[in-house]
Amino acid sequence: MNHKAQYIQPPILEMSEATVRRDGINILDRFSLTIRMNENTAIIGPNGSGKSTFIKLITQDIYPIANKNGAPPVRMFGKNHWILEELKSKLSIVSSDLQNSFLHNTKEGHISGLDVVVTGFFSSLRLFPHQTISDEQYGKAKDALILMNATHLADKFLDEMSTGEVRRVLISRALVTNPEVLILDEPTTALDFVARHKFMEQIRKVVQNDTTLILVTHHIEEVIPEIERIVLLKNGRKAFDGSKKEILNSENLSDIYDHPVKLNGNNKLFKVHVD
């Protein structure tokens, strides 16, 4: 997509002074953020900084407090009201919440790896008897499993897989529709280091192929070169926001983690050392 088109299309996400309050505390506090198509962004913050809350706002699992001025706190693709299924078809998400939903709500996880990937076409947690699945869809689902080195999991049931295997299948599910927008919430949790490396290489290819990535993580090592914008969270607030070059440094990370940390690396690979 060219630079001009990026501004003609409505932004993927517009948060304007979004506040979420629990037990009298603002767990997300007047949070404003606009992310446009092709603006690959990493949202980074320590435990409890509000990352999952941010994702749940996007997926409409929770709602923010209404703004006094009437401005909608969250708009997705230019709209503040969505039918959830419609919204889900525009976004692919991999998160621990999704993993839990599959394992606990989908016939207690008794669904094959291939069928999990196929559910990606319907943005659902299971397949229903009335759904017709074409050979093409099955073919694409198998291809997505190949991408994640997970073909051996096609016939295995989810409740019989290791955590990392489930994660690979869910990532295949997210990729099966060639999504416009891919939201990854701590995506490499439970992946071994080889699987993590392969996954990141795969995500790089997906992003190079015109999918916009929003990565939510506390692993700085996951910031792939294609990510150019960094948002750092602290205590439910946006602490720093800007280009990777200006934001991702030892000083800012030490600030949000309230501890001296040292960042080494370049555009290819980052490593954090805790002092």
Ligand SMILES: Nc1ncnc2c1ncn2[C@@H]1O[C@H](COP(=O)(O)OP(=O)(O)OP(=O)(O)O)[C@@H](O)[C@H]1O
């Ligand atoms: N339902 C809730 N009731 C009360 N407090 C909550 C609730 N949900 C989240 N919180 C609090 O809000 C803060 C932000 O939580 P959130 O899960 O968004 O953090 P996070 O950045 O995703 O953390 P982690 O890296 O540990 O996953 C935390 O202090 C958490 O304890």
